[in-house]
Structures are given as structure tokens and as C-alpha cells.
């Protein structure tokens with residue numbers, strides 16, 4: 001068994017990798033550090049659906065040298081099943097928000113869709129952006145930093161989900177702003193420099209036409225933009 005360190009939302013975690021490349025996760029440690037929750041292990045040990053995914057394994061606790069402990073571990077499939085059932089019990093807004101974020105990140109890590117709650121603050125999957133404003137769509141679809149495991153956050157202003165990065169939210173001391181940049185009077189930046197140039201130079205109508213992908217409209221708008229603008 002090989003012991004590995006990984007992180008969920010900056011929280012240090014360990015896992016073991018067996019000879020077949022399968023990963024094993026310490027059940028109690030994971031739930032204690034991620035969701036501040038104690039699992040009732042005996043209910044899972046007695047449940048056939050879970051216990052086929054569980055094993056007692058030896059591991060080295062974090063921060064302790066030359067010492068091994070034994071604990072119940074669960075494989076990736078078991079973890080998927082466990083996390084699918086997890087929900088955050090609302091307490092104070094701040095704690096609830098934090099736990100929702102960590103749980104979304106944990107679900108993300110294990111590929112568990114996070115769709116249980118209505119209007120969750122965080123999404124662990126890419127939402128449907130087809131009804132977003134055109135500039136948002138152009139920025140998001142050109143943003144190569146967005147990966148399948150990117151966390152998305154609901155903006156308190158417009159209610160739309162944006163990737164939780166500094167292109168869409170303002171970074172502050174406690175993390176990220178509650179409102180997206182657009183709702184805070186700033187603009188998203190597009191990684192495509194040409195689109196950004198058109199945007200900076202008042203070419204919104206041209207961007208609409210480009211988005212609609214109708215050649216005639218695009219040509220018309222390009223002509224207008226060049227004539228009206230201060231480019232030539």
C-alpha cells in the first residue's frame with residue numbers, strides 16, 4: 001500500500017493505493033475533517049452494499065512519524081455512494097455556506113453530481129449556460145482554466161453560476177465576493193484577445209452577431225463597427 005496526500009478545499013487528506021491501483025479512503029478521518037461529522041461505522045459494516053467496499057487498513061496518521069494506525073477504509077466506489085447521500089444541515093449562514101462549499105468540492109473530487117438541494121450556492125458540475133448573457137458565454141466558453149472539476153458559485157446579485165475564480169468574482173480577504181464581477185460593476189475578461197478588443201471598443205452588437213453565427217449579420221455589424229469606431 002502506498003500512502004498519498006491530496007487536498008479538498010485546502011484540507012489535507014490521505015488515501016492509500018493498493019497493488020491494483022485502487023484507492024482507499026479513511027472513512028472516519030475523511031468525514032471528520034471534511035464535514036465535521038462522525039460516521040456510524042457499524043451501520044455501514046452491517047450493510048452489504050457498503051461492506052464489500054470496506055477494509056481495515058494500516059496507515060500513517062498525518063504529522064506523526066514512524067507510527068501506524070488501523071482504521072476502516074472505503075474504496076472510490078464506496079466513497080461515491082457515501083457522498084451521494086450527504087447533505088448539509090443548515091445552521092448559521094456562514095457555517096452552512098462553508099460546509100456547502102466543502103461538500104460540493106468533495107463531491108466534485110469523487111465525481112458525484114451535486115443536485116440534491118434547490119439552488120445550492122456551489123455547483124460541482126458545469127451548468128447549462130445557454131441562457132446567460134452573450135458576454136458571459138463568450139468569456140466562459142473561451143476560458144481554458146475551467147476544468148471538469150471547477151467549482152461554480154451562484155452570484156447573489158443575478159443568481160447565475162460562475163466559475164469560482166478571480167475572473168468572475170472579486171477576490172477578498174475571506175475568499176470571493178458574494179456577487180459576480182458583472183453585478184459588482186466590473187467586467188469579465190475574455191481569454192480570446194480579439195473578442196476582448198471588440199468588447200473594449202464598443203462592439204457589443206458585433207459580438208451578438210458573432211454569437212448568433214449568421215454571416216450576413218456579422219458582415220453588417222463589422223462594417224458598422226469599423227465605420228463608427230475609432231479603429232481606422
Ligand SMILES: [Zn+2]
Pocket residue numbers: 155156157158159160179180181182183
Ligand atoms: Zn451576478
